[in-house]
Amino acid sequence: MKRLTSSLLALGAAAALSMGAATGAQADDHTVKAGFVYVGPVSDHGWSYAHDQARLAMEAELGDMVETTFLESVPEGADAQRVIERLARSGHDIIFATSFGYMETVIELSERFPDVVFEHATGYQTSDNAANYNGHFYQGRYVLGKIAGLETETNTIGYIASYAIPEVVSGINAFMLGAQSVNPDVEVKIIWVNTWYDPPREAEAANALIDQGADILVQHTDSTGPLQAAQERGVRGFGNDSDMGAFAPEAQLTAIVNNWSPYYVERVQAVADGTWETGSHMGSMADGMVQMAPFANMADETRAVAEETMAGIIAGDIHPFTGPIFNQDGEEVVAEGEQAPLDMILGMNFYIQGIDDAYPN
Structure with a gap:
């Protein structure tokens, strides 16, 4: 099990931000910093819009427990590497990289930043501190x-x-x-x-x-x-x-609607609780x-x-x-x-x- 606690404890001066590694309990004064990286603009009313709506819903549900950052229209490749690394270096506890082409970057950076949690949408690779998530779309x-x-x-x-x-x-x-x-x-x-x-x-x-x-x-x-x-x-x-x-x-007959918010709530809550684990998650119609x-x-x-x-x-x-x-x-x-x-x-x-x-x- 991967717990996002070791980096915070090792920071010394930032020890007050610890999530309670010894007990697995959430420290009252810790706000989880969650970063989101989108391949398109949040105004696309498609993929990136759906992820950002989920981010907002997660903020509304978790309140002061979470602080979020998002970066939009980040091309896959070298630009993504720079952006995600900047998030990892700036105190983010968990980073959601929401496009298939970010996968190699996520895996590489998870090895360089073992005390940051990474989540990658639609990919298939994982590491000790990088999970992936997708849906049966x-x-x-x-x-x-x-x-x-x-x-x-x-x-x-x-x-x-x-x-x-x-x-x-x-x-x-x-x-x-x-x-x-x-x-x-x-x-x-x-x-x-x-x-x-x-x-x-x-x-x-x-x-x-x-x-x-x-x-x-x-x-x-x-x-x-x-x-x-x-x-x-x-x-x-x-x-x-x-x-x-x-x-x-x-013209619209219907549309597939991606509902990411329950997953984001669950994963940020797990970081706060010190119970986050790597793995692969596949959502479906059955779970919404x-x-x-x-x-x-x-x-x-x-x-x-x-x-x-x-x-x-x-x-x-x-x-x-x-x-x-x-x-x-x-x-x-x-x-x-x-x-x-x-x-x-x-x-x-x-x-x-x-x-x-x-x-x-």
Whole structure:
């Protein structure tokens, strides 16, 4: 078990800030300093916005127990290294690095700053003082697929994808499995924009997909650009990471909503109590980390299917990656009646059968 106490005790003059290493109890005069690093602006109304809303909710719940800092629009790479190291050197007890591309930086800095706790979103590496956390967001994408498969009139869905990392690829595959389960004729066209947040580029991709016949858009990017483009062109789509319906009320069918706040409360509380442990956490629909925005702009029959699918996932009766599942080469990757293991989903590097686009190198 990793307890964030040794650095504070070793500081001498700062010993009054100790979290009570000997007893594991929270010292009354200690305020946990929590730093958050975002890859996009908090105004993106997507990924970074959802994390920052959770930070604010955590502040509201924990009150004076916590003091937070956030840094937005931090590119993955050397800039992230400088920013996260600055947080580690400035007395932060716990640092939440909220993008996949921060992973190597987090692991390296956790070794250099063994008395700081690090939390990395969507990654897969851990260390004694670095944990990772993620959600089964592909569950939501499976629901989106069912909605799109039932609502499309052209049988062509446009998918705006950010980077070819496993999280995005598994989302594409889960979406396709959901769509195929209700509409075997559905086709998915994918444009990779190689960015998390670039509203003009995302909107441009959306318009290109609409020009190719897509009447429903899906995005794994962070801005409201694609959904607003959908509304302007008279088609429908899905928000991402938060409820984007206010920006396109006539176009949004629903959105996957990321609810990080309970996790942030739990982890900061653990630091305060001296009970923090490393590990990997995967939230889900069942525990409320993966949520859906209200269903709108769809037939009542479609809404019923979506609600039944959500209920089945929460109850454990439906798993999006249940076999038989075949890859693009026709090889069976998940046997009939079996469920894909979590490590396959988290490391997914192939398209399933039915996706005609070439897998990106």
